[in-house]
Amino acid sequence: MAQPILRKELFDLPDDVIYLDGNSLGPLPTAALKRAENVMRREWGVDLIRAWNTADWMTLPQKVGDKIAPLIGAPAGSIATGDTLSIKVFQALGAALKMRPDRRVILSDNGNFPTDLYMAQGLVDALDQDYELKTPAPEDVIDAIDASVAVVMLTHVDYRSGRLHDMSEITKRAHDAGAIVIWDLAHSAGAMPIDLAKCHAEFAVGCTYKYLNGGPGSPAFIYVRPDIADQVKPILAGWMGHTAPFAMDSKYQPASATERLRVGTPPIIQLSVLDTALDIWTDVDLHQVRDASIELSELFIQEVEARCPQLKLASPRNADQRGSQVSFRFEQGYAAMQALVDHGVIGDFRAPNIMRFGFTPMYLNKSDVLKASDVIEDIISNEIWKRPKYQTVSLVT
C-alpha cells in the first residue's frame, strides 16, 4: 500500500535529516510560525488585555481540546487542555482516589513512564493514608487487578519497548473489580486509532508535543468520561476551573463537566501553536496512519535485523502488540545513537541500552526507512560509534 497520508509539505523539516523521533518531539508545522507571529504581534501586541475576549483566548483551551477529541474517540467537551502531562496525571489520580475512598491500591506497571509513577508517589506521600503504589511487570498487571485496587493507571504504549497494553481488556477487568481506570496516551494519541468512548475508561491524559506536533513543552490534555465529569473533585482547584472565574468568589465552586480540570491562566502562545498544529489532522484517517506506520516499522525491523545482527529487537515482533516506535537493544546504543544523529538519522536513546526509532507516516515514507537503514548499517558494521566524539555528549530527549 502506498502512503496515502504523507503530508510532508505541511512540515518545516530540514532536508538533511531523516527524523525518526516524532514520538519524542514532533516537527514544526509550517503554519504554526505564522500563527505564533499573529498571536504575538496582533493579539498580544495590539489587542493587549482585550485579546482575552477579542481573540477568544478564554475559550482556546476548550477549542484545542475539541480538536484532540476526535483523534482519541472522545466526544466534544470532554477534554481540558493546559499544564503538563505530569500535572494532568496528578489531577486524574487525585480525582480517582476520591471516587474510591475505601480502597488503597494504585496499580501501574514497572514500565510506565517515570513521571507518572513519581506523581503518584508524591500524591501518596502527601495524603499520608496508607496508599500503596504497585508496579508489577506490564504482562502481570491484569492478574494483579482485584477488589483492593482503587485505580489502574497505565501508559497505553510503553515508552521504551513500544509494547501496547490492551485498553479494552484491562479497562473491562478493572471495572469488573470496581476500580477506576486512567490511560496515559502520550505515546499513542495521533499514532493510532483510539476509541475512548468504547473503552469506557474514566480518565485519559496525554501530551501534545509528540505525534500531535504541538512544539516543545506544548500543553497536555485530560479526558474525563462525560457521565462522571460532574462527580470529579478537583484536587488542583484553580480559578480557571471555577464556575465563574471573574466573579472572584472567595469559595471554590467547580465549573460543570471537564471545565473544572482547567487550573491556572492558560499558556496562550503555546496553545495557539498547538491549535494550528492540530489542523493538520483534519480529514486524516487514523486507521490509515496506523497501517502506514506498521508498514514502515515492519520494513525497518526487517532491514535492520538483516544488516545489523548486533542489534536485538526490544519491541514486540507482532505489530499488533506494538505502538508506532521500534526499539533495539545495543550495549553501545548511547554512542551509536550519537553517531546516527551526527549522520542525519535522528532517533533517541533510553537508558540503559535502548535505541528508539519512531515511525510517523505524515512525514516519512519507505525511501526514508531504507536510507536510514543504510546509515545504521554503516554506523554499526563499521563501528563508527567507537569514535571518541560519540562517547561523551549528553543526549537528553
Place this chain on the structure above:
Amino acid sequence: MAQPILRKELFDLPDDVIYLDGNSLGPLPTAALKRAENVMRREWGVDLIRAWNTADWMTLPQKVGDKIAPLIGAPAGSIATGDTLSIKVFQALGAALKMRPDRRVILSDNGNFPTDLYMAQGLVDALDQDYELKTPAPEDVIDAIDASVAVVMLTHVDYRSGRLHDMSEITKRAHDAGAIVIWDLAHSAGAMPIDLAKCHAEFAVGCTYKYLNGGPGSPAFIYVRPDIADQVKPILAGWMGHTAPFAMDSKYQPASATERLRVGTPPIIQLSVLDTALDIWTDVDLHQVRDASIELSELFIQEVEARCPQLKLASPRNADQRGSQVSFRFEQGYAAMQALVDHGVIGDFRAPNIMRFGFTPMYLNKSDVLKASDVIEDIISNEIWKRPKYQTVSLVT
C-alpha cells in the same frame, strides 16, 4: 523628577492607546517577536529533538529563574520557573504543611486573589486531615497569627485595592509564632523593590505576565529560601524535579535545592519569550521604578478626584501602603471601563465595582496620565458609559 526609566522603545505598543493594565498583562517587548521566531524556526524546526542540548532548553527554566531573582532580592539558583501561579501556590503550600505537621491552620486574608484560596481549599479537601483555611480581613491578619498557624499565605499587593502588606513585619510575626510564610508576588514583582533575602520568608511565588511582560500565560515562578530548599518535600513530584530525569528510575529522588520544584516538560516557546522579556530589566533600578510609579499614581489620583467626584478612591491614599495600581469604586464601573477601553484608555474592572489602573513607568509618563485623565473625565462627566454598547460586552481580565 523626570522618568529616568522610560524605555517605551523596547515595547511594541499601539499608538492609539494609553495602556494602564500592565498590572494584568504586560505589553509585547519588541525583541520577543524575533526570539519566538528563532526558537520555532531554528531551534525546534532545524535542531528538533537535539535542541534540548544544542539550544539549552533543559537549563532554560533555571536561566529564566536567575533573571527573576535579582528583581525580588533572591540569590541565583533559588527560583524555579514553569507551570502557572496556581500550581506554584499548591507546591509551596503542600511543602509548607509538611514542614509543620502538628499544625492545622492556613492563614490568608479575604482579599487574597481567589485562585490562591481555591488551591488551598482543593489541597485541604484532598488531605482530609482537619486543616482549616482562615481568611480574616487583611488588616486583621497580623493579630490572627498564633501557635496554631502552620502557614501564613498572603499576596503582597491586593489585586483589587492595591493595598500593600508589610512583608517584613508579617513574616517576623509569623516566624515568632513558628509558622511558615508564603508570599504571592504576582502584583509586586517588577513593580517595586522586594528583598526576599532580608524578609526571610520560606517561599514566594509569582506570575510573569504582569509587570514582567512575559506574555499571556507565561510561566510562573517559585522561590524557596536556600537554607531550607533541601528539606522541601515536593507534592508535585514530576520527572523534571528528579535528581536525574533521564536515568528513568522508577523511584522519585528529588533534585537538590530549588530544582526539585520543576515538574513536567517546560513550555519552551513561552519560556523563551519570557527570557527575552526579562532582558529589559538589565540595569533597571527598581527603586527608580517605584518612585516613578508613585509619582504617576499620585498625579492620577489628584486629577481623577479633582475631575470626577463620582469615583471614590478604593486604594490606600498613602502611597507607601499602595502597590503600583490605583483603584476607584464606581457603581457603573463595568460600563465605564468598557467606554474607557473603547476610547483608548485601557484599564480593567474587578467585581463588584472596582475600576483598576496600573502605572508602569517603563512605558508610561506624566503626559499619558494627563491624557488618560482627560478621557476619564469625558466618559464620566458626559455619562458616555450610559450608551447601550457599553452595558453588554464581557470583559475578562
